[in-house]
Amino acid sequence: MTRRTAxxxxxALPVATAAPPALAQPAIAPPTEQIAERPxxxxxxxTMANGLRVVLAESRxxxxxxxxxxxxxxxGEDPAGRSGTxxxxxxxxxxxxxxxxxxxxxxxxAREGGQDxxxxxxxxxxxxxxxxxxRLPLVMRMEADRFAYPLLPEATLEPERAVIxxxxxxxxxxxxxxxxxxxxxxxxxxxxxxxxxxxxxxEDEIRAITxxxxxxxxxxxYAPANAVLVVTGDAREAEVRKLAxxxxxxxxxxxxxxxxxxxxxPAAAEPRFVQHDPAVREASFMRSAMAPSLTWGETRHAWxxxxxxxxxxxxxxxxxxxxxxxxxxxxxxSASYDSETVGPGSFSVSATARQDVAPERLEAAVDxxxxxxxxxxxxxxxxxxxxxxLTAGAVLSLDGxxxxxxxxxxxxxxxxxxELVEFWPRYLKAVxxxxxxxxxxAVLGQPAGTTGWLLPGAPx
Amino acid sequence: xxxxxxxxxxxxxxxxxGISAWLVEDQxxxxxxxxxxxxxxxxxxxxxxxxxxxxxxxxxxxxxGSLRAIEFGDALRDQAISLNFSADRDSFEGGxxxxxxxxxxxxxxxxxxxxxxxxxxxxVERVRARSIAAARxxxxxxRGQAVRAFWANAYPGHSAGRPSGGTAESLAGxxxxxxxxxxxxxxxREGLLVTASGAITPAELQALLPALFGGLPxxxxxxxxxxxxxxxxxxxxxxxxxxQSAVIFGQDGLPSSDPDWEAAQVVxxxxxxxxxxxxxxxxxxxxxxxxxxxxxxxxLLFRHGVVIGSVATENAxxxxxxxxxxEEWARMAAEGPTETELADAVAFLTGSMPLQFTDSRxxxxxxxxxxxNGRPTDWLAGRPARLRALTQERLARVAARVLxxxxxxxxxxxxxxxx
Numbered sequence: 046m047t048r049r050t051a052x053x054x055x056x057a058l059p060v061a062t063a064a065p066p067a068l069a070q071p072a073i074a075p076p077t078e079q080i081a082e083r084p085x086x087x088x089x090x091x092t093m094a095n096g097l098r099v100v101l102a103e104s105r106x107x108x109x110x111x112x113x114x115x116x117x118x119x120x121g122e123d124p125a126g127r128s129g130t131x132x133x134x135x136x137x138x139x140x141x142x143x144x145x146x147x148x149x150x151x152x153x154x155a156r157e158g159g160q161d162x163x164x165x166x167x168x169x170x171x172x173x174x175x176x177x178x179x180r181l182p183l184v185m186r187m188e189a190d191r192f193a194y195p196l197l198p199e200a201t202l203e204p205e206r207a208v209i210x211x212x213x214x215x216x217x218x219x220x221x222x223x224x225x226x227x228x229x230x231x232x233x234x235x236x237x238x239x240x241x242x243x244x245x246x247x248e249d250e251i252r253a254i255t256x257x258x259x260x261x262x263x264x265x266x267y268a269p270a271n272a273v274l275v276v277t278g279d280a281r282e283a284e285v286r287k288l289a290x291x292x293x294x295x296x297x298x299x300x301x302x303x304x305x306x307x308x309x310x311p312a313a314a315e316p317r318f319v320q321h322d323p324a325v326r327e328a329s330f331m332r333s334a335m336a337p338s339l340t341w342g343e344t345r346h347a348w349x350x351x352x353x354x355x356x357x358x359x360x361x362x363x364x365x366x367x368x369x370x371x372x373x374x375x376x377x378x379s380a381s382y383d384s385e386t387v388g389p390g391s392f393s394v395s396a397t398a399r400q401d402v403a404p405e406r407l408e409a410a411v412d413x414x415x416x417x418x419x420x421x422x423x424x425x426x427x428x429x430x431x432x433x434x435l436t437a438g439a440v441l442s443l444d445g446x447x448x449x450x451x452x453x454x455x456x457x458x459x460x461x462x463x464e465l466v467e468f469w470p471r472y473l474k475a476v477x478x479x480x481x482x483x484x485x486x487a488v489l490g491q492p493a494g495t496t497g498w499l500l501p502g503a504p505x
Numbered sequence: 506x507x508x509x510x511x512x513x514x515x516x517x518x519x520x521x522x523g524i525s526a527w528l529v530e531d532q533x534x535x536x537x538x539x540x541x542x543x544x545x546x547x548x549x550x551x552x553x554x555x556x557x558x559x560x561x562x563x564x565x566x567x568x569x570g571s572l573r574a575i576e577f578g579d580a581l582r583d584q585a586i587s588l589n590f591s592a593d594r595d596s597f598e599g600g601x602x603x604x605x606x607x608x609x610x611x612x613x614x615x616x617x618x619x620x621x622x623x624x625x626x627x628x629v630e631r632v633r634a635r636s637i638a639a640a641r642x643x644x645x646x647x648r649g650q651a652v653r654a655f656w657a658n659a660y661p662g663h664s665a666g667r668p669s670g671g672t673a674e675s676l677a678g679x680x681x682x683x684x685x686x687x688x689x690x691x692x693x694r695e696g697l698l699v700t701a702s703g704a705i706t707p708a709e710l711q712a713l714l715p716a717l718f719g720g721l722p723x724x725x726x727x728x729x730x731x732x733x734x735x736x737x738x739x740x741x742x743x744x745x746x747x748x749q750s751a752v753i754f755g756q757d758g759l760p761s762s763d764p765d766w767e768a769a770q771v772v773x774x775x776x777x778x779x780x781x782x783x784x785x786x787x788x789x790x791x792x793x794x795x796x797x798x799x800x801x802x803x804x805l806l807f808r809h810g811v812v813i814g815s816v817a818t819e820n821a822x823x824x825x826x827x828x829x830x831x832e833e834w835a836r837m838a839a840e841g842p843t844e845t846e847l848a849d850a851v852a853f854l855t856g857s858m859p860l861q862f863t864d865s866r867x868x869x870x871x872x873x874x875x876x877x878n879g880r881p882t883d884w885l886a887g888r889p890a891r892l893r894a895l896t897q898e899r900l901a902r903v904a905a906r907v908l909x910x911x912x913x914x915x916x917x918x919x920x921x922x923x924x
Binding site: 139444 | 630
């Protein structure tokens with residue numbers, strides 16, 4: 046991992062991914078005096094003739110290679126009235142391709158001692174295998190085959206729909222917190238807004254999805270220029286270039302439909318969302334506000350919001366912990382924010398009330414803690430400590446094979462530059478107290494959000 | 506890699522002050538993980554005081570020496586040290602992962618936690634409230650209730666049948682003296698098993714052992730009451746309002762010292778193991794769309810394996826799912842796996858070994874598990890050859906011996922039709 050590798054990858058910045066123009070540059074320019082810092086993964090990147098972006102992060106620590114194919118399309122791209130399409134397609138991609146029988150990919154990977162799976166988020170769909178280093182050609186061949194020519198066989202559609210409905214039951218319907226979270230998001234963004242729909246889809250819409258919907262999604266979104274291939278681990282650049290050409294070079298280039306995410310609603314669909322659920326035993330509080338991200342809105346607030354989330358709700362030294370947990374009002378309290386998303390995101394605070402504490406008391410304490418923060422801003426010491434704690438463990442993501450491909454693919458497939466992964470501590474270290482105060486006021490000082498309670502007991 | 510080139514994980518044994526540690530040194534990333542344990546944990550909790558050891562373990566990182574809880578937490582987080590203590594059904598464990606630059610601080614804090622825990626009254630009340638909330642929350646889902654009932658039925662009247670984290674009732678009444686007593690009977694110099702992995706040399710580890718454990722009280726932890734026989738309990742339905750039922754099923758397995766242990770692992774992988782390839786996954790999910798997933802395997806407690814599995818399905822299809830599961834169980838017991846299934850499973854189990862040793866924490870934890878089960882240092886090195894020596898006849902015999910299709914114990918939590 047040399048500085049040269051870092052500069053080389055910087056030169057290969059996205060031409061391929063479907064990024065809105067605003068994303069062409071990092072949201073915050075890296076401070077120049079830190080340019081000699083080592084890149085975290087030392088990844089190299091190039092773009093193939095058909096538009097496929099390839100990223101390689103070598104590590105010879107163990108003789109294992111991870112192979113991930115990210116598509117720049119997730120549940121956020123589900124067609125109107127057909128929530129769950131991206132996820133349904135992910136399932137159906139395991140039903141064979143022109144040269145690979147249904148189910149054969151997973152069996153072949155297992156036979157080689159490997160692991161394979163896939164996931165759908167709001168922003169991406171990704172397929173991956175982790176195998177012993179010499180098996181890279183095998184998984185590339187099979188993945189490229191289903192990229193270009195998936196079978197999506199009609200006979201498997203209904204059994205797979207049943208599987209997905211059971212998955213939905215398992216994740217959401219039989220879990221009171223799953224039910225609440227789904228209702229909360231819909232209350233805030235609206236049940237048909239791309240951010241308010243569940244990733245797995247509404248039940249009636251999962252039932253309505255047709256084979257045509259799935260084929261359409263594949264045709265419009267699964268194009269080489271809308272995908273990122275990430276290889277990490279024990280692989281050499283020359284070999285990966287050769288194999289990528291051999292297997293993925295033949296996937297035909299074709300136009301694709303770029304994401305067009307709707308703007309958020311000006312105010313929360315329902316500013317207050319209270320759900321009583323007999324299965325619930327612990328009353329839980331959740332407040333969420335719409336927030337800028339690194340791809341949308343006032344992007345300059347994105348890194349300061351990461352710092353804000355930490356000093357507000359991460360660990361025993363945080364403000365919410367002191368205001369709610371130390372005082373005996375709550376058993377836990379936290380804040381969360383993710384800057385690396387497509388379009389507007391959300392900044393959330395949550396807490397679980399102690400048994401003997403009335404919800405109003407807890408909520409008043411949250412209000413007071415947030416008001417104090419908005420009034421005076423955080424202290425210099427809080428900001429310094431948060432930045433220190435957030436960045437101290439950056440190198441730990443090299444201890445293991447899971448972090449590199451997910452961090453690299455997750456960022457590149459939403460149109461953000463490689464530097465955001467390679468040098469992420471730098472962006473946090475540049476955050477100032479004034480920036481955190483400004484970000485807090487911009488996000489928490491406005492009414493566009495939802496406050497919710499999940500409470501024990503029968504619905505009123 | 507499927508075996509031919511072999512897989513090696515060179516384990517070195519280091520000793521200092523009568524404490525031995527297994528080490529896998531890897532200097533490629535500046536990170537060190539250390540893990541250690543004693544037999545005991547929840548097994549030493551007095552009846553009615555379930556969760557004592559777990560609560561005591563959680564409190565070790567909530568203030569020690571002159572550092573109150575917040576200061577202790579910040580000291581860890583300022584240097585990205587993850588230090589954890591926990592009490593499982595049959596063990597009390599500690600461990601940390603730290604950057605090499607933070608190693609001295611990690612050792613200092615871990616030692617302080619074990620030797621001078623504060624157990625401040627406010628910290629006890631805070632962690633107690635958190636543990637009670639967690640215990641109650643565990644019962645919010647059908648699955649949580651089914652798991653609880655399965656173990657309670659299988660080991661009535663023994664600590665293995667009770668939740669190791671305690672219940673809302675048992676935790677509420679625990680006096681701080683009970684927590685101190687739990688630590689006093691558990692944290693000793695004898696019976697300590699230690700493992701390490703990462704950027705640390707044998708000499709450095711040798712110096713670390715007394716720094717970390719020197720000064721612990723002598724003698725051994727209190728012995729555990731032996732695990733009674735698994736009680737097959739038939740079928741139990743827990744009524745829970747839910748569109749889907751959660752099913753936990755299982756049966757007695759075999760001791761980890763049994764010569765058939767690895768053969769049984771292979772049989773269970775083929776029948777019910779990970780991924781899409783198992784017979785149950787094919788029959789239940791792929792062919793019938795009955796569930797998002799089904800799986801079963803050996804759960805180890807007191808060096809004894811219990812076969813436990815889970816599946817969730819729509820209430821109307823629980824009966825069919827259970828029937829299919831029992832059919833597959835019976836077919837495997839009667840015939841064993843095919844030659845192809847055996848070859849595929851052995852290829853996976855040998856070929857996937859490098860994938861299990863990709864981060865220092867996991868390496869240290871795996872080594873610890875080997876030590877807890879009394880395995881020799883060359884156990885992993887010999888595993889591929891042992892697996893490749895397994896024959897179809899042997900597996901058929903082991904399947905017939907271990908699997909009890911008529912003796913499956915089942916808990917269904919939900920509103921299943923026709924049970």
